[in-house]
Amino acid sequence: MDNAVAEIAKKARVASRQLAIATRGMKDAGLYAMAEALVDMDAMILQANKDDVEKGKENGLTPGLIDRLTLTSERIRQISQALKDLASLPDPVGEVLRGSTLPNGLRLRQLAVPMGVVGMIYEARPNVTVDAAGLGLKSGNAVILRGGSAALESNMAIVSVLSEALESVGLPADAVQSIDTLGREGSVALMRARGLVDVLVPRGGAGLIQTVVKEAQVPVIETGVGNCHIYVDRDVDQDQALRIVVNSKTQRNSVCNAAETLLVHREQAATFLPSVVRALVDKGVTVHADDETLSVVGKMPGVVAAIDDDWATEYLGPEMAVGVVPDIDAAIAHIGTWSSGHTEAICTTSLAASEKFTSEVDSAVVNINASTRFTDGGEFGLGAEIGISTQKLHARGPMGLGELTTTKWIVMGDGQIRE
Amino acid sequence: MDNAVAEIAKKARVASRQLAIATRGMKDAGLYAMAEALVDMDAMILQANKDDVEKGKENGLTPGLIDRLTLTSERIRQISQALKDLASLPDPVGEVLRGSTLPNGLRLRQLAVPMGVVGMIYEARPNVTVDAAGLGLKSGNAVILRGGSAALESNMAIVSVLSEALESVGLPADAVQSIDTLGREGSVALMRARGLVDVLVPRGGAGLIQTVVKEAQVPVIETGVGNCHIYVDRDVDQDQALRIVVNSKTQRNSVCNAAETLLVHREQAATFLPSVVRALVDKGVTVHADDETLSVVGKMPGVVAAIDDDWATEYLGPEMAVGVVPDIDAAIAHIGTWSSGHTEAICTTSLAASEKFTSEVDSAVVNINASTRFTDGGEFGLGAEIGISTQKLHARGPMGLGELTTTKWIVMGDGQIRE
Incomplete structure (x- = not known):
């Protein structure tokens, strides 16, 4: 595995342990801090985005792609508001999913807990960078982002703003990291980071998703293709x-x-x-x-x-x-x-x-x-939407914050042994 | 992909559609038919097993492996009883997991439904062949089995007995198929059968599981390593x-x-x-x-x-x-x-x-x-155990029949369109 990616993933793992035990209050404070920092640092982000857009035009990106890539003050305001909206949603972490008392007196509880480290690979849409960071934080996960070379400058600017905002409220800066500067090799290393990345979510066209599904050695949630x-x-x-x-x-x-x-x-x-x-x-x-x-x-x-x-x-x-x-x-x-x-x-x-x-x-x-x-997380009343899963493992259909969690069994005893 | 595996997987897909709509009564009848056929055909299975055991000894298998490989009348009786026990468990299919009525009057229900086609790759334990077939049937899935070359004759005999038993009660014979005769290539083809296999469950040692996780392009549930x-x-x-x-x-x-x-x-x-x-x-x-x-x-x-x-x-x-x-x-x-x-x-x-x-x-x-x-499905009261997942996606810890299902949203309207 690429060493740079392994280093980033290890830092994400450390951050994820802090996020896993962060209260809803702390996570929501982080969402507000990120929301406000984006608006405060608006000029810096727009400048970086302008560089991407100019390069994109030189490289002959289609008008549709240029539109998706382009940020404006108004768009940044909307993205910022979406983070605040996330804060208003219930915390998916800690929900008791099942429980029972066994004949021997053991008390079982199955809880929703964060995945840990979530990788996201997507195409040149800077808003997804913010979206992924927010969804990750609310569900208690550290995220590693790979956002496509066309949005490199925008994503670097956004990630640095979000990271500093998290730090300002006592959350780990490494909760949101980017591997955009590591290019295609970094992307492949992320797909193969077994033991370091708990789940990888590709968002984008069919080609991107197929590549990730075929090359990944970490668990993947396949999203989006709808015939x-x-x-x-x-x-x-x-x-x-x-x-x-x-x-x-x-x-x-x-x-x-x-x-x-x-x-x-x-x-x-x-x-x-x-x-x-x-x-x-x-x-x-x-x-x-x-x-x-x-x-x-x-x-x-x-x-x-x-x-x-x-x-x-x-x-x-x-x-x-x-x-x-x-x-x-x-x-x-x-x-x-x-x-x-x-x-x-x-x-x-x-x-x-x-x-x-x-x-x-x-x-x-x-x-x-x-x-x-x-068929949409918002329409279905799930609140935020991570994507729409078309696979059968783990999640199927619109995915809300709950789909970024896994479970943990807590077994409470008073000395039970197995005969 | 290997053509022989693709053919088998397509037949499994057809069978899975029949199993998905089979009632609990039909599936339990299938479990009983399989259980009885194993005991009835005991002599034929033991003969095939004897061939495997002799070959195993010639090939220098360890006494532990020979023991796991060896069937006796008593062991067949136990395996048969396990199928009958499965019949007594509730049907995981059709459970309503969540539901709501949206502001526009749409009524949503999320149901547990079978995965479809489940692949199992395991090592030379003929009892797992029966176990996998039973778990698959009860959860409404067709299974494709790859059981290791050391148990080839035993597995072929068992699969033919199970298949005929299913047919005798009007269930599809292709609900249980083996790719054991296709060797290592067949195994790799199964791991890459995207769109044909919905989930692959490796059961066995760490080496087997690592190989499957690295080579598979279909979704995998990693089981078992416990430090x-x-x-x-x-x-x-x-x-x-x-x-x-x-x-x-x-x-x-x-x-x-x-x-x-x-x-x-x-x-x-x-x-x-x-x-x-x-x-x-x-x-x-x-x-x-x-x-x-x-x-x-x-x-x-x-x-x-x-x-x-x-x-x-x-x-x-x-x-x-x-x-x-x-x-x-x-x-x-x-x-x-x-x-x-x-x-x-x-x-x-x-x-x-x-x-x-x-x-x-x-x-x-x-x-x-x-x-x-x-930490065990039986001890936890889950009934049958598929294995113990050490991954975070889809299932974590002991897996019961419910973990072999996925979900389907049913949206009931009376002409709603999106504005």
Whole structure:
């Protein structure tokens, strides 16, 4: 392992022991100190960010990436407010999850405790740096951040501000550290820091997440890829279904919980497809239609023939694959083949269909008569969101602060031995 | 990925969909059918096992390994009974873990659902083959087993018996499959079967577990290594502490929850060490003593000087490292440096010491005045035990059937869209 990363990880481990026993009051004071320091040091951070943005433009970053990279006073104020909002959430640490008294008198309690050292690897969004530091602190974890070279100057400035703020209220400065200056090698070393990093959370595009999952030797929580489906059943309220499909696709199309594929029961195809395709096209969506859909809606602008790849694609944009299925089993099978396991929805008036769909579709979130766009920690009432897990180990679906904790059994005896 | 493993994993996926919706009644019928088939086909299994044992002896397996490998009619009867016992446990699938109604009227429920496809890699113990199949079935998962070449014939015989038994009661034969004939390559392919295997559980020695953790690209639950400590505090009931130390070390010394290191507060050293070292030596334990311990107990048979490696060693045998610490902080620091995070115990009469120890020691299980030997799914009342997790992600400490499940959110609406 890279020595520089090992040194940082060891300092994080020491800091994590202090954070693990910090009270909620101390952690919330840290969140406020960080929030205020960001606003106080606003000029220094904006200057560093300006350097990143200029370099990004020279290097030909897309306007979208430049926008994500760019900080303003107003954005810093929002990021700062988000830290204060975190302080208002309950402390996930110390919750008693289960307990019992055994026949021999041993008293068992299982408590939520911090993970310890959490690594985060993400792409050039300086706001995630603050976000990760805040979530880590509130859940009692030290964080090691790797934020992508395009945001190097911004992240270094932010981490130094946050670190000093923590120190100013008696919390360890090493609770928030960056390995951004260590480049790609540092990133790989972090993925392999067995025994030093308790969990690694990649946040970003599918490529980043795949790389981390494949190279990591530390436990990983995979987040985010959402190839979400809506199935419109034979028994359906077409008006309601139309609103749900349009909302799921177009309310915001660049996010993981936007719908990417619409499957329509054959008996509804003739009446539902013309109106839904028209509504989507009117909203600027390109419809990738299968043969049966094409034969129903005919040739029209905004509609193209679907290819196999369309079923596998998370468009993250104004495009939707549309197909006809003979029955609910075919819809469930299609979803089983192509879904990324994020969110799927059924539009139906049938109790039997809703029960079948929710029990047989194997995804993190399964909706009945509701937009896929609700899969979100904030919408679910979890408070802060770490990300949306698409794996099955540890966390599945929207992750709140509780998902950054693990457990500890406390066994209280008065001399019990095993016979 | 190895094609043969991919084929097997795809069949497991199909079977897992059937198991996920199987009722408890169907799964318990499967457990009984497997239990009865093992006894009925006893002669065929014993013949296959005899071949393995003979080959093992030719290959120079140790008597301990030969013993673990060997089946008898009586052992088959016990294994069969264990399957029936599993049937009596509650079904972990379908439990509602949380739920709420959102301000917009959406009703949320988070349910326990099966993982899907569970891989198990273990060493030459044919009983684990049955155990894994039973645990998998009860938790609604299909299993893919890789049991080590020394038990090849036994495992093939057992898997064919179990598979046929499942089919006889209308459950999918592919719910239990083996990749034992595919050798080392098959094993590596299983570790890399991303998207086909939901979780991989290695069971066995430290070497096996390290290999799996490093090579796997699928999520892994790390089990078992236990370098467990007992700290005897300044304020202590010496008689009770003596019983706990001797029990923790000697009640069964080949298991992961046996204690490996004893740390004694300096103020107790002069009075406690002579009696505890004598008691350990009388039970046949070799004591690896640090300088201070040596100077207290003097030269005696069964006591040798400790070296640094002793603090890191899981002896799994009649040996124990013994050291003196100046205070509880030093004990906690020692444990933080050397422990594998399995189980640690404190012997104390002080409330403050017990609180400090339980809050600052970062292990799966922390005991106050109780033997380390209690860290066990059966002892904890969890019913069946999958293993003891020493990682923090997903499960920590003894794992019951519930740890072979993940969750699914069901969101019930009546047309909600996101504004």
